[in-house]
Amino acid sequence: MTAADTRAVAMRPLGVAALLAAVLTALALVVAGRNGAPFALDRDALDWSVAHRPAGPVAVARGVTATGTGVLPYLCAVAAGLLMGRGIRGRLVAAVGATAFLLAAQAVRYGVLYGVHRPRPPVADWATHASRYAFPSGHATTSALVAGLLVWAVLHRGGAATRGEGREGGGPRSRRFPAYTLCALIVCWAVAVGLTRIYLGVHWVTDVLGGWLYAGTWLGLGAALFPLARTLPRDRRGGGDRSDNGGEGSQERQDR
Secondary structure, X not given: OOHHHHHHHHHHHHHHHHHHHHHHHHHHHXXXXXXXXXXXXXXXXXXXXXXXXXXXXXXXHHHHHHOOOOHHHHHHHHHHHHHHOOHHHHHHHHHHHHHHHHHHHHHHHHHHHHHHOOOOOOHHHXXXXXXXXXXXXXXXXXXXXXXXXXXXXXXXXXXXXXXXXXXXXXXXXHHHHHHHHHHHHHHHHHHHXXXXXXXXXXXXXXXXXXXXXXXXXXXXXXXXXXXXXXXXXXXXXXXXXXXXXXXXXXHHHXXX
């Protein structure tokens, strides 16, 4: 694939990111314009969760929701980078890049959080601890971002393994199915984290939706910029090679 082809492919996720950002902006403006007042959907979901909280499901929900914050998401980001990279240097650079990507997204999210400053549901309806404002949900955002990085890494690694099997004459399906299954489980985990925030009463439905939209915007930007960044060294090397070859050709013609 040429550099021009890579740039064309990168425009697709960039368009998706722009669409998600537009929807997120519209939702944030509406929420802020209502002074954070919940929508009918938000109230209905909270009422249902409060009425359906046996001890067992609540304990499970607390365990799942705990995986969407703290050190674990950053360890997962590092793991995603290690999977994406090639060689020791490449893995370290990818791990640092994935962690920096997650940190940058979190930093901007705080700006949105305090800009909208939406209150959380009533404290009396909480079934777990929470702090700061509600929109967008931090747990939903973080788990979705990490899930995107992990899915990207698994598919990238699976694609490399499939290409290797193709060169060896084997079939790629045996490699693709486990990769796709793992990706589905990762996505289910992120969705579950977001839903637990609603079930435990610490976020409105639209807070979680906002978190998913925000994470999707960042993942779309990352998916667009990553291949573009990879083409830059190739273009420079290509230009340098052409100059060198051209110089060698001129020298040969002079010798003749």
